Amino acid sequence: MVDLFLKLKENAALLWYEQTTYCLLCGNVSGEPVCLICQQAYFFPNLPRCGSCGKILAETKTRCRNCETGKGPEGLDKVTCLGYYKGAWKELVQKIKYKGQPYLIASLAEVIIPWVIRCLPPPDAVVPVPMHPDRLAQRGFNQAEVLASIISRQLAIPYQNLLDRMKDTIPQTTLGRRQRLRNLRDAFSVKPGYSDLREIVWLVDDVVTTGSTLEECAEVLKKNGVKKVYAFCLGAGKEE
Amino acid sequence: MLFYILAKDNEEFCFSPLPSAGLILGGWTRYLSPGLPLGKLLAVTAGLPDKKPTTQPATQPFSPALPSAPVIDRDFENRLVQKLTNWMKKENMGVQEKVRWQDTSREALPEAFNIEVLQNETMYQKFLRIADGRQLAENEFRIVEKKLGVSTKELLGFMQKAVQSGNAEWLPIFEQVRSRYFCRRCGSSHYEEWPSLYGDTYTCLDCREIGPLNSLQILFRLHSVDVPGQTQVDTDKCKPDQTVRSYSLEFTFAQEKAAEELWQQVHRQKAQETLLWAACGAGKTEVCFPLIDSFLRQNKKVLFAAPRQDVVHDVQPRLQKNFPEYNIKILSGALPQDMEPSKLTVATTHQVLRFHRAFHLIILDETDAYPYEGSSVLEYGIRQALRSDGQIICLTATPSAEILLRVKSQKCAIVRLPVRHHGFPVPVPEWQKNKPTRDRSLVELKKVLRKLIADGPILVFVPTVALVKEWTGVLKMAFGDLRVEGSWSSDAARREKTVLFRQGDINIFVCTSILERGITIKGVQVAVLFADHTLYDARALVQMAGRTGRSAECPVGRAVFIYAEQTQAMIQANRWIQDQNRLAEEWGCLNG
Numbered sequence: 047m048v049d050l051f052l053k054l055k056e057n058a059a060l061l062w063y064e065q066t067t068y069c070l071l072c073g074n075v076s077g078e079p080v081c082l083i084c085q086q087a088y089f090f091p092n093l094p095r096c097g098s099c100g101k102i103l104a105e106t107k108t109r110c111r112n113c114e115t116g117k118g119p120e121g122l123d124k125v126t127c128l129g130y131y132k133g134a135w136k137e138l139v140q141k142i143k144y145k146g147q148p149y150l151i152a153s154l155a156e157v158i159i160p161w162v163i164r165c166l167p168p169p170d171a172v173v174p175v176p177m178h179p180d181r182l183a184q185r186g187f188n189q190a191e192v193l194a195s196i197i198s199r200q201l202a203i204p205y206q207n208l209l210d211r212m213k214d215t216i217p218q219t220t221l222g223r224r225q226r227l228r229n230l231r232d233a234f235s236v237k238p239g240y241s242d243l244r245e246i247v248w249l250v251d252d253v254v255t256t257g258s259t260l261e262e263c264a265e266v267l268k269k270n271g272v273k274k275v276y277a278f279c280l281g282a283g284k285e286e
Numbered sequence: 287m288l289f290y291i292l293a294k295d296n297e298e299f300c301f302s303p304l305p306s307a308g309l310i311l312g313g314w315t316r317y318l319s320p321g322l323p324l325g326k327l328l329a330v331t332a333g334l335p336d337k338k339p340t341t342q343p344a345t346q347p348f349s350p351a352l353p354s355a356p357v358i359d360r361d362f363e364n365r366l367v368q369k370l371t372n373w374m375k376k377e378n379m380g381v382q383e384k385v386r387w388q389d390t391s392r393e394a395l396p397e398a399f400n401i402e403v404l405q406n407e408t409m410y411q412k413f414l415r416i417a418d419g420r421q422l423a424e425n426e427f428r429i430v431e432k433k434l435g436v437s438t439k440e441l442l443g444f445m446q447k448a449v450q451s452g453n454a455e456w457l458p459i460f461e462q463v464r465s466r467y468f469c470r471r472c473g474s475s476h477y478e479e480w481p482s483l484y485g486d487t488y489t490c491l492d493c494r495e496i497g498p499l500n501s502l503q504i505l506f507r508l509h510s511v512d513v514p515g516q517t518q519v520d521t522d523k524c525k526p527d528q529t530v531r532s533y534s535l536e537f538t539f540a541q542e543k544a545a546e547e548l549w550q551q552v553h554r555q556k557a558q559e560t561l562l563w564a565a566c567g568a569g570k571t572e573v574c575f576p577l578i579d580s581f582l583r584q585n586k587k588v589l590f591a592a593p594r595q596d597v598v599h600d601v602q603p604r605l606q607k608n609f610p611e612y613n614i615k616i617l618s619g620a621l622p623q624d625m626e627p628s629k630l631t632v633a634t635t636h637q638v639l640r641f642h643r644a645f646h647l648i649i650l651d652e653t654d655a656y657p658y659e660g661s662s663v664l665e666y667g668i669r670q671a672l673r674s675d676g677q678i679i680c681l682t683a684t685p686s687a688e689i690l691l692r693v694k695s696q697k698c699a700i701v702r703l704p705v706r707h708h709g710f711p712v713p714v715p716e717w718q719k720n721k722p723t724r725d726r727s728l729v730e731l732k733k734v735l736r737k738l739i740a741d742g743p744i745l746v747f748v749p750t751v752a753l754v755k756e757w758t759g760v761l762k763m764a765f766g767d768l769r770v771e772g773s774w775s776s777d778a779a780r781r782e783k784t785v786l787f788r789q790g791d792i793n794i795f796v797c798t799s800i801l802e803r804g805i806t807i808k809g810v811q812v813a814v815l816f817a818d819h820t821l822y823d824a825r826a827l828v829q830m831a832g833r834t835g836r837s838a839e840c841p842v843g844r845a846v847f848i849y850a851e852q853t854q855a856m857i858q859a860n861r862w863i864q865d866q867n868r869l870a871e872e873w874g875c876l877n878g
Binding site: 141145146147148149179182183184186187 | 287288320321323380381382425478479480482483484487489497498499500502503
């Protein structure tokens with residue numbers, strides 16, 4: 047009853063006053079979830095992304111140095127990231143991931159959706175990168191699933207949680223490229239019951255660092271009949 | 287964190303985050319997997335049929351605090367499996383694992399679990415000292431682990447041991463009261479709801495400043511206990527005048543009188559809450575020293591809390607200078623969290639949320655200042671950190687209407703300290719009717735400020751950040767020969783500019799309420815532009831006027847309110863200061 051009254055009061059107030067919204071990154075008053083100053087500082091909307099690993103690049107490039115020399119991930123048709131995984135953007139992603147605030151992803155939908163439509167060709171399904179069941183049990187949610195489900199709902203594209211993570215791997219950031227691939231070998235599989243996979247999918251994760259996880263997932267998807275795998279992440283590195 | 291239901295052969299049950307706890311603590315031979323968040327386990331076990339008829343009093347079979355439950359039917363275990371399975375299905379949980387009882391075996395002990403560490407009594411006692419009176423959230427466990435040099439599982443083992451012995455409890459973050467949920471750490475019911483693997487989940491929105499908590503997590507509360515073997519000093523036998531300690535500052539007659547009265551209220555009248563209403567710059571912190579000393583000598587824990595970080599950082603060295611034998615800890619958002627146990631702690635009010643029934647005496651400075659004033663969360667935190675027999679002293683120059691009402695209804699005792707330490711009265715603000723604009727009235731304003739600058743640097747208060755920026759520019763133009771700067775709370779250069787102003791390198795400093803409190807600058811004069819602004823209440827005006835004439839070298843000064851329309855707040859502010867000065871005169875301790 048009290049809740050109902052409070053909600054009524056809140057909604058009645060909206061008839062008279064415009065609700066003030068604040069930038070999720072800097073806290074200043076903003077009409078959008080991320081203010082224009084922060085968008086310029088973290089999203090670099092005018093800079094290209096590395097097609098193989100999603101890293102933010104200098105204006106004239108299409109591949110980062112790593113991927114040009116063949117050290118980057120292979121098997122993905124295109125990768126894009128929303129922002130530079132640093133400073134306030136990194137803090138926000140970590141809040142979502144480690145501090146039990148996955149609902150913040152929903153507030154970001156306004157900036158995520160235009161970006162992902164602009165960068166990737168339309169898919170048949172949105173697929174999240176899976177989390178190992180033990181880690182999922184401890185955290186209670188998989189941020190990639192939350193992100194994928196929000197994209198799916200906003201764009202009315204089918205959501206398919208079709209991958210399983212078989213191995214609880216150690217963090218990729220501590221390993222070299224070869225070790226990373228070994229670390230992830232046989233880590234993913236398609237869930238039983240999914241035989242006829244869609245042709246084009248968007249693979250969704252929170253952060254891309256080396257791209258090995260996306261690469262391994264793409265390989266499993268392609269082995270099972272997916273023709274094109276495009277990937278989207280909230281954060282990635284930036285090549286200076 | 288996931289919890290498991292542990293069972294003994296004699297059909298006792300308890301909750302533990304370690305399924306293998308039985309191997310350390312003995313007796314617990316089976317556990318129910320999978321693990322679930324404690325809040326969910328409590329919800330599912332709350333409605334269970336109690337127990338078979340027993341002579342024991344009817345108590346709940348499950349309690350996170352008291353694990354030794356009454357005897358329960360053997361087939362209860364099977365019913366519990368059934369109940370949990372049905373409930374998980376009903377709640378649409380994403381947990382795939384089948385619910386079943388598993389035997390606790392030595393193989394279940396993971397490698398990181400060193401049983402010798404858990405049997406080390408010295409280490410366990412060290413853990414108890416660190417966690418004493420605290421409520422530890424999961425994100426704080428690693429700080430304790432580091433401090434003790436143990437693994438997470440070993441720390442959980444110590445915690446479970448404390449819970450088993452009845453000294454501690456595991457608590458889910460949210461408590462349901464009718465249809466609403468309340469955060470146990472901050473008392474707030476302001477939360478965000480989201481679906482997790484375990485169904486509806488809540489994240490507290492008011493705890494965010496010290497690390498947000500959600501309903502899948504737990505709090506570990508270790509009850510504060512008086513360590514045996516420590517001597518207790520009889521309060522009746524240690525009067526303030528018998529204090530052997532010599533303080534860095536010699537008490538004036540008024541301060542001595544206030545300290546004595548405070549002592550009487552706390553030790554003789556046993557007042558639970560006392561208001562020390564002092565004039566701005568009266569030395570109210572120092573007046574509390576004899577009282578702090580008496581509590582410390584009785585081996586009791588004291589907390590000095592203030593809403594602002596700068597006050598906390600300013601007070602700690604003063605306390606340390608006067609209590610050199612104690613290691614006085616600072617807890618503030620600006621410093622890494624310190625788990626070292628301490629008898630005397632200085633903390634910002636947000637940090638107080640980390641304690642539970644820990645302190646015998648809490649001295650709360652600037653009770654009417656933002657963010658404490660009007661924050662039910664911080665007030666809850668202070669009450670929660672206080673022991674059930676604890677006492678609170680509220681220090682302020684401008685008490686709120688609520689606390690004055692509590693004084694009136696005798697729920698709160700009052701001690702007055704109406705005179706400044708140097709004995710001069712608080713300057714009564716002068717009023718200057720002149721709506722500050724950039725045009726002709728600026729000539730008048732320039733005249734006023736020129737007169738003030740002859741006596742010392744000027745603090746110019748304006749009500750909003752936009753006005754700081756505007757008027758810094760205007761005054762820079764008007765006073766080309768002087769250094770004019772402006773600052774506000776989110777100004778990146780705030781600290782540097784404040785230091786420069788303190789050093790006398792800035793002549794006119796335009797600011798918002800950031801320098802309204804807790805700052806003493808020799809010879810400073812005050813001008814409040816837009817004194818009739820709705821943002822300024824009487825208390826804010828008194829505090830701003832109170833910046834002038836604080837130091838013994840320059841005990842007099844001027845405060846000018848520049849306004850267009852006279853307001854009730856301005857009248858009340860002047861009356862407040864005049865009343866204070868009148869009382870000081872009655873006490874016979876005014877110099878000027």
